[in-house]
Structures are given as structure tokens and as C-alpha cells.
Amino acid sequence: MLITLTLIALLVAGLVVWTKLKTREIEARYPPAGEMIDVGGYKLHAVHVPRPADADLPALVFIHGASGNLLDQSVPFRPKLEGRAEMLFIDRPGHGWSERGGAANATPDGQANAIAAAMKTKGITSAIIIGHSFGGAIAASFALAHPEMTSGLVFLAPATHSWPGGIAWYYDLTRLPVIGPLFANTLALPAGLTRLESGSACVFAPNPKPDDYITSTAPALVLRPGAFRNNAIDVANLKPYVSRVAPRYSEIRTPTVIITGDSDSVVLAHIHSEGLARDIEGAELVWIRNLGHKPDHVTTDLAVRAIEKVAGYDVDLETAAEMAEASLAADDAGCPS
Template sequence: MRIASRSQQALVSHPPVGPILGTSEKGVHTFVTGSGPDLVLIHGANGNLRDFTLGFAERLSSSYRVIAVDRPGLGHSKSMPDGQTSVHDQARQIRAALREIGVQRPIVLGQSYGGAVALAWALQEEPAALVLVSAATMPWPGSLDPWYRITANPIGRHLIVPLASAFVPKSYMRRAVAGVFAPQAAPENYSEHLGTNLTLRYGSLSSTVQQINGLRADVVQMQSHYPMLNLPVELVHGDADTIVPLTIHAEPLAKLLPNANLTVLQNVGHMPHHTHVEEVVNAIDRAALRAGLR
């Protein structure tokens, strides 16, 4: 009862902000603004496309047709069947949906987990360019935190995720958001704008734990194929990012990609598209120039 009530509150307080493209079984919620070369924005874990609509998409709309998407299973996009939640599956679902509005050769920006989806897209069908912001793209040492280890199997997921969906307070989510932004501060109204109730819906939490638990295997499989990507790639990463560390992800990835340019932001955490917008916009503009789109 409490799970259903929370879910309904989320749908009322944070309804779709744009069209849902694709089939009824594989619909992808989008937000589209601006005109120019296509720029697709793919958000990270535990989020939705609203992460990009607190000024970032609008900042780019004078130069690009900006298309922000909810990744499958999150926000208002359709969930994927168990066993079909890999970054490859997500990239295929997003690409298929965006063909409906004529997206063919975009710049694809992936932030955090979304960076792995962007790379999966490029390995399937090269876009014009990639922009990887604080992107999780390489295998990491050690294991995930206990929450993900407990929910790695269907029994744990079906027992624990409903409890979290029903009882995790918004205050916990606000503290989690602060940790993701550290050492910078989150925008004052970020949690409310993003919609923590959307994140806490049972379906969204279940999708997230499946996706995160499968991510390491996905990037292990993709790693050997990275050197085959010849498109322009701009990487932007903070050296104070403790969520997706620079030395584990962006630095080794830049050495594998033939046409990568890495911008390291000093004393910057995991969310530079909010805290250091101009540096990320500059990377997008460089990608467009290198791809011959400007």
C-alpha cells in the first residue's frame, strides 16, 4: 500500500515533461529543446532526465537540438525484462526510440553510468562524437557496497528493494545527493527538481540495482573494443570524484581511445555539469567542431 502510494505521488508531482518515443513495451521518455546538431544526454544511476533540466539543457539549446532521455527502467521510460538490462540493451532501446524523431548521427553525452551506455551506443553504431562526463567506463577493483551485494540476486532484490521503496526517507536521499556532489554543494532545489520519489519507486530501484550489479561485467566486455572507436571523444572528469575515480576510469580510458581528449577539473567532484557548466559546454563544442558539425 505504501509503495503504491509513493509511486502515485511521484507520478503526480513529477509527470513526464516530453514525449515517450518508441513502442509501448520499450518506450523512452524524452525532453527535447533547441535547434542545431543533435545532442543526446544520458543520465547516471539513480537519476532521470530531470538531472539535465535544471538549466543545463537550456544552456545548450541555442546551439543544439538537445534530447535528454530517461534510461530504460528509470524516470518514465519502460522497464526492461530481467536479464536484458545491460548497457548494450539500454543503448539499443534508446537508439531505436530516438529514430522516431530523426536522430541518426548525434553527439552523445553520457554522465556517470550513462557514460557506459554512451560507449555501448558507439560500439553498436558510431555517433558523431562522444562526451563522457565523470563516466564509469572501466573495471574497478574490489566490490560494490553492501546494498548492491544484497540485491545482486533475485531473492535479495525481491525482499529488500520493496522495503527501501516503502520506507527510505527523503532526508536520506538528500544526504545521498550531497555525497554525490561533494566537495561541491548541490543546487539548493536539486533533490526536489530531480524527484526523489521517482527514484524510490519500486520499479526504478529494481532497475537500478540490476543495472549497477551488471555494470562491471559490461565494461570488462567492452574494454577490449575501445581502441576500435575512431570517433572524437571528449572526457571531462574531476580529480576529487570519489564516486567514479579519475585514476580508475577516465585516465586509463583516454589511453585506450585513439581520438580522446581528457579535461581534468581540479578539486571537482562527480557532477561538473552542474558545478562547472562552462567546462562541460566547452567540451561539447569541441566535440561538435572535431566531428565537423560546426
């Protein structure tokens, strides 16, 4: 018995050491891309693109989803919008290189307030808020808490309403005291690295994952123990949060476009996207056939057109959607087991 316990203790210690070393390696490979913004006792990491002299769009603030960081939005959108608008790409509290802050940041409203504080620090008084997946819940919360700072909303495959069922077991495990930190510091990173490519492919399916997605957007950052646990807590808190807040979405009064795919295997579009279209007066819902969970990367041009529409341009989103669908019609990438 003593020998068994000793072996277990040595194994755990070895995994902890390996995780620390691998974390340093990941951080060296994907260093901060922007600046640290003090938002009142802690700092958020962000890439701020100043307003160009000939900007034709209002300021744009991008909010990434679960398991992500600001690169997931800056990689597809910055090249498309450079020179047209002031942009702010933010690592959500406790993700990427941002510090977590207090307990309030365990729910979307706290994170929305943190983003608002970062905007004010950079002199952004109002902006179109673009939220992908989990970022959609934060974008909606932002509009509720800071309507005067919200000039428009663009939701991309959002997660905003209560859904049937629960969440993946490792989220529930990781958020627990004692057991959660132990799991995050031992097994999460080695197990996660084996699923990085296949898991990302499943998020994109049926659309093919870009070959450079892992290296260009650094999803490995979420496998670091602190970020992994913050991500798990965020996801575990989402369902009770949106169950409480979704009835207030009817209070939102701002131009809104929602882009969603009929082949999204991550969120149930008929619950979240249709729910937003129902709840926000005047919201335009754009359904795309054969689109998975990544309209930010797969249909970036359509998302840009949605931003233009929200900004007041006369944009025919129906025609833009038809063009996007035509480009995806032959996609049949699977989800690796």
C-alpha cells in the same frame, strides 16, 4: 512464536502499503516531462527539443547516470543550449518514466540500442552523445554499436572500466530474486528518503549541492520499487560488463572529450577517465581540481565548451578548465554522515 510471526507479517504488509502510497505521491509530484517513444514493444520517456532553424551544433543526446532520470541532464544543459541544437534527453530503460523492456536492457549495450531506436524514431540520424557516470558506459557502448550515429562523445565523470572492490550491499541485495523485490517494496523507499539530501550532497562534494537539486531533478523517482530494482540490477551488472567490453574501446573513432574531477568520491577517475583517454585514440582528458562527481551541474559551461570542441569548433579547453577550477577553488562542502 505465532504472535511474533503475525507481528512481522503485519509490519511487512504495512510497509508494502506505505510504499505504494508514497510511490503514488512521488509520481504525482514528478509527472512525466516529455513524450513516450515506442522503441519496439516498449516505450521510452524522453524530452525532444526539435532542431532550431539557426542551429550551430549537431544533434545532442544526453544519457543520465545511476539513480537518475532525464531531469538530471535537462536541468543544467537545456537552458545553456536552447536554440543551438536539437536535443534528446532520455530516461534510460526502467528509469524515470521509461518502461524497462526486455532482459537485454539490463546491460549498457541493450540500453544503447534502445536509445538508438528512440533517436531513429525522432529522425535523428547522428548526434554527439553526452554520458554522465553510468551513462558513460552506455555512451561508449553506443559508439561501438552505432558508429554511424555517433558524431562525437563527451564523457562526464564516466564509469567505463573495471574497478577494485565491489558495490554497495543494497545493490547486491535488491537484485536477488524474492528477497530483492521484498526489500524494494518495504524498506528501500523509507530508508532512501532519509538519505536523499545527504546522499545527493555526497555525490556533489566537495562542491555544494544546489539548493533546489532535489525538487528540480526528482531523484526520489529512483526509490519507487520497480526503478530501485532496475537501478540495482544495472549497477550490479556494470563491472562484469565493462570488464568484457572495455578492451574494445580502442575501436572507437570519433572526437572525444572526457571531463573528470580529482575529488570524485563516486568513481575512480584514474581508472575510468584515464582509461578512456588511453583507449580512445585522440581523446582529450580534462582534469579539474576540486571537482566532485557532478561536472554536469557544477561545471556546465565547461561541458558546453567540450560539446563545441567535439562539434569542430576551435575551443581552448585548457583555458576553459582553468576558469572552472578558479570558480571551485574555495569549495569545501562535506559529505554528511
